[in-house]
Amino acid sequence: MRSILAAAVQRLRGRRQTATRLEGLTCIPVTVESVVNLEGPGEFSATLLERIANARERILISALYLQDDTAGREVLAAIYAASAVRPELQIAIFVDWHRAQRGLVGKAASPGNAALYVEMARRLGPGVPIYGVPVQSREWMGVMHLKGFVIDDALLYSGASINDVYLQRFDRYRLDRYHLIENRALADSIAGLMTRILQTNTAVRRLDVEPQAKTGSLRGAIVGLRRVLARSRYAITAGSVGNGEVGITPLLGFGHRDNQLNAVILQLIKRTERRLVVFTPYFNLPGPIRRALEGRLRRRCRVTIIVGDKTANDFYISPEDPFKTIGALPYLYESNLRRFCKIHQGDIDEGLLDVQLWSHEHHSFHLKGLLSDDDYALLTGSNLNPRAWRLDLENGLLIHDPQGGLHGQHQAELGRILARTRRLDHHTALDDTGTYPVPVQRILKRLARTRADRLLNQVL
Template sequence: MQRLRGRRRILGIGGLPGIALTAEDVRILAGPAEFRSTLLEQIAQARRRIVLAALYLQDDAAGREVLEALHAAKARHPGLQIAVFVDWHRAQRGLIGKAACTGNAALYTEMARRHGPGVPIRGVPVQTREWMGVMHLKGFVIDDCVLYSGASLNDVYLHRGDRYRLDRYHLISSRALADSMAALMTRVLGNSAAVSALDCESRQKTAALRPAIGRFRRQLATARYGAPATAGVGDLSITPLLGFGGRDNELNRAILQLVQRARRHLLLFTPYFNLPGPLRRAIEARIRQGCRVTIIVGDKTANDFYIPVDEAFTTIGALPYLYEANLRRFCKQHQDAVDRGLLDLYLWRHENHSYHLKGLLVDDDYALLTGSNLNPRAWRLDLENGLLIHDPQGRLASQHRAEVDRILQHCRRLDHHRSLESVASYPEPVQRILRRLARTRADRLLNQVL
């Protein structure tokens, strides 16, 4: 793993080291069901290593299925290296808005007790409090392949049941990429005293980890993926990027440079419409310069925090309405660009399913795969990563078009800001919360940590 000390030379997009690929090395999966089957197939075929990073691995049918598959793979091949990294805080609590419980760590302990050691699950504390930052790295390294998605591991992300949460899914065959991503997880995360076992009865207390967490954060601030520059001019290539903190954030810098270099078309996916200021201003500059911008966001009813009107309301249920209010203001501000076709805003909605897509497509030659929600929290607080694909010959263009076409099947174009519901039509509990936030100007503060 490459670490640079002192002032690091700031590289533009074109100067980043790229790992050479062929078009056959990249496969875009069609949806969450194929993502689940591919993950399980890859685990079953693994012979050398399985290193997984996700926000969480849930105590539900899909989470248990994945854990059982990992233990079965270890039993078949005792020399198989396995490591699972999830967020430390998220693993030790229940779902937001649900009853209190011991969290997913209880499942990990049960599995370890039943199957024995061999599938270590480590909790990564990016901060001492969850609201101050989480481990949001994504990527499953299995032998010489990387299965990359913004999805975590549970029933809805893996479509094990009636509902699914849509994300983006890429299977990339590249030993160099797999080595780079596995090295960062095992050497940086795995060797930190702050990163502790979750699959045991006597877990560390967060308070006891505070000094180690401080050292870990300083290490993350200088960490980078080590990527051999094997791609030549004109080659299809991929570069892993790390993002942490509000300063000298490699992933954030690449996102801004991607937007700024767009000339013909910029396509952005985000699940929560709450763009960081620098990203919003860069997008607005592209619109003014005549670049066509498309943003695909989930309808408020496709937000994972949405509470149907016939169910008991809790405060967290106001979030989708807050995001819709952000979108309404943005659309109103740029209504002329919407009318002229320079700005296309699409809302995704499919029955009772939810939307979790993230990333960028730029001028048919760059694509960013990322777990970052492209919001202020991801920009400043969470540990994020992404894979930057440079495709100057358009070898993956047909796969990208097919992916976008599948997504647009369940989208409607927002042709006017009045097409969105007004605050006056929201449920009364939501109206009260939004009025209180606006009166105290707390909505602006809230947007910075969501």
């Protein structure tokens, strides 16, 4: 019995040791001039296409999806063109296995984006391998949410995937955060996980060839992949930050145990003394984050939460349009926010809690990340919700900026975002559930009656 208890204690100690303090994290020194905050989806799209066209060594992309639409076809065609000019290019694209093989939520059934990959490979040749990464045997249990575009020595990092709205085609955009970082060591680190961990795993299969494996036949391999991911980290060589430099640490997050990204997020919140800025697209905070924020408010730290208005949610359906069940989600998130603001109305009145709602015409909001005081920033694809916290495969970049070299860029980005927001002075400024469309009221009442709303919040 003692040996069993001793082993359990040792495992817990090992778990604590994995949650390294921020100051002790290994980082990659990067010159301030090498970090550029791109101003919007248009500049991000133009930069991506320009970098692809001029690639000399490699194009490695990780995104939730590359969609069969105008922007998706344009990016894929550009990569095929680059491959034709330079056949020696190292090329690989990684997307979620499940998402690639279904249609859009709320739309008619379809073979998904994989049909595009097969069609283009058949027509243009096998020069652009596209891999499906199955984080779980079912999509609702977890998806591949890693982000990063490695082109030669540069890393384009954004929470955006590849489709018309993310790349601002036609008359709509979905706002995210966009950073271009020129650094060989950082690019190698992000690329290494794609090629060293994902590309070589038996659970990860090509989506641009036929026949494609059935998910059922991969169950054993998926279990093995999950075990590998649970103990994986980005490989980096330690360096010290000199004058005119920042330190960047790439972080991997997977599962609710020993999750490096989650641990750093909590440490980042808890170490903030003066001002913390939180970006999240869907207000559905995991319990640990909510409690950490409440701890900061008790210590009179100013907390700013920037979240999308329900009308800026991906799934919002105008009351004039035919209703679909998925359209209840934005209202569920608004209900979460209203309860949170009601509990913390005193903090709002004192100016400690600043909740900013973003909206811009018919465009949507997808920002994620943190700004802590003036010396730390987190870029991430994590939505900071329970699904990201427990189920999805996530990543992020922690930037330590002890000299404040990027302070101006962060403030300029924040200013552009806040230009489209309105401050919530009182929780009653948010719509009450009684004002929601009748179909939404029915769904939310049914969920609350069966307590299914709590379960739903854990997987959304």
